[in-house]
Amino acid sequence: LPSVIRIPVVVHVIHNGDAVGSNENIANGQVLSQITVFNQDFRRMSGTPGFGAGVDTTIEFCLAQVDPNGNPTTGIDRVNRGIATYNSMNAIQAAKTATIWDPTKYLNMWTFAFGGGMSSTLGYAQFPSGSGLEGMGTDPCIDDLGGGNATTDGVVCNFNTWGSRTIFPAGTYAGTQYDKGRTMTHEVGHMFGLRHTWGDGDCTVDDFCADTPNCDGQFYSTGPSCAAPTQCGNVRQVENYMDYSDDRCMNMFTQNQKDRMLAVLMNSPRRDDLL
Ligand code: ARG
């Protein structure tokens, strides 16, 4: 393995004609603030809010500098699709398919204005695509992830949960519990094969990582104390990026989560271009 894996990112800012820097056509600074958060969180840098626990995953992110035609790019792809709000998963998936850059060469990310049935969603991901990963059920680290379609490979969020208010104060952001860019850290965790710490089940279901304690269903740790209940005989690891805590409460990936992400990256159809 290389000592650091650097991943080129393209951010597709999907808008409907607002000036750059207003509403869903988010400013370059807001875009960049999320890249900073990825590097703080995945490399466990000292600037990471809540810095302390967890491991350095050795995965790093940078905005792409060459576009699919070989021309220079900022890695920020602004696309006016003339749609004010994206109200369904189908509408979002269609926009992804229409704008995606080769997912074996770029990690594709999208920001949208969510509305309607998507209003209460912060963001979402799909498991690794191409499904070369399906045979990995025999790997001790990796269960059968299923995997999404390559034409929609990537992570998505509502524009007001993209980036960090701490780093880019001028932006428009959702409620302060989601103001540090950890929605996208969580979603990229899924994209690299991580499950929720509660395994989307009860105490009997795990996430295939021995060092994240089993826990019981969804739990939103919040408030100044970031309370961590005892569940299934363990103190719940509410500071894990793969739980549902407020951004302020999150600060860690574990060693087993790192192992799992690296195993996915090394075995995924994307790997040639991601390393
Ligand atoms: N997919 C989850 C949702 O939309 C993301 C949760 C991220 N949590 C966070 N603190 N940012 O609810």
Ligand code: ZN
């Ligand atoms: Zn999730």
Ligand code: CA
């Ligand atoms: Ca676990």
